[in-house]
């Protein structure tokens with residue numbers, strides 16, 4: 310049935326923005342409601358995988374995003390003790406994707422581009438509002454009534470469907486009583502960013518590097534202006550002030566790469582990491598997507614990318630409904646496809662990744678590194694590995710789920 314009332318989208322993160330633009334481009338009316346008074350510019354996800362880049366290209370936003378990012382064709386798994394390096398070249402995926410590389414760009418650049426695009430070219434179908442925090446939802450036979458907090462004033466906005474992209478603490482997920490099952494890691498993760506050219510400290514460093522070590526594993530990621538270093542903290546010590554202190558960060562960075570001066574730190578953040586998946590991604594006319602639906606550790610950059618894939622799928626289902634498809638069947642399929650992929654692939658992969666990176670047993674580390682090197686050296690094995698890690702395989706698998 311033709312969708313005439315707007316699809317309401319709660320939250321203008323990468324997931325909400327993707328859903329909004331895809332629907333607007335299909336001529337479906339949307340209202341994108343952001344709770345804050347501007348788009349957040351915090352440094353969070355900074356890797357777009359080939360699978361997401363293909364979608365971003367279809368939205369017509371690829372050139373603009375690429376102009377603000379760094380093309381990363383190769384990435385590495387390094388063993389800090391032995392110095393062994395396994396380097397994967399995404400170019401082996403050139404027949405599987407139009408974008409055989411990761412794009413290193415901060416997620417706020419993407420959301421800003423899409424927000425502006427909606428205002429500039431789709432204002433006839435899309436309304437975007439700041440200061441509109443979604444607090445609750447009531448479902449009727451043919452739509453949703455969304456309770457919104459607009460600068461301290463309550464109001465109701467009517468729509469056809471609600472897509473909740475309101476992040477990890479999703480008010481909508483709670484309002485429709487969907488449980489968020491899983492666990493929280495005992496340790497927090499620190500991300501420190503420095504403009505120092507860390508590539509001068511390592512031999513042949515790639516733009517994305519996973520570095521294992523029985524004493525302290527870390528991830529080194531390049532964004533256009535900064536190197537970001539992700540380090541786990543000690544789970545036995547609950548002291549954010551310590552982890553964020555100059556002394557601790559400088560000690561860790563000097564341990565990673567000795568230097569005769571302090572590193573300049575532009576940005577630091579400490580956060581808790583969870584592995585959780587919502588019990589269902591659908592409650593009637595309410596769909597949940599992105600961090601509202603699933604959380605995972607950042608090893609592999611699958612949080613924001615998986616969320617963009619949810620948004621793509623959810624918007625696609627609404628487009629099919631708009632074209633006369635069976636709404637119930639399509640929305641249930643969204644739940645099955647995206648939830649199963651998350652459980653079977655994203656959760657398993659990220660949990661395993663972390664377990665192996667932090668393994669204390671040198672034999673386990675050595676075997677893992679040898680595995681990576683064997684796969685990286687063989688084009689067929691490398692392709693199979695990269696199809697998985699770039700999340701192309703999960704999109705193919707999703708199509709098999711009815």
Ligand SMILES: Cc1cc2nc3c(=O)[nH]c(=O)nc-3n(C[C@H](O)[C@H](O)[C@H](O)COP(=O)(O)OP(=O)(O)OC[C@H]3O[C@@H](n4cnc5c(N)ncnc54)[C@H](O)[C@@H]3O)c2cc1C
Nearest residue numbers: 320322323324344353354442443475476599600610612613
């Ligand atoms: C500190 C930090 C670092 C991270 N680093 C990485 C990383 O290195 N790599 C990686 O892959 N992932 C990382 N992540 C995860 C990644 O940022 C998320 O997976 C991604 O942002 C999910 O996008 P989203 O749109 O679902 O949610 P969000 O980006 O959280 O966006 C939600 C939006 O909804 C708005 N909102 C919230 N509540 C409401 C409401 N009630 N009504 C209306 N609007 C609302 C928020 O203001 C926000 O704009 C990090 C996360 C954090 C917290």
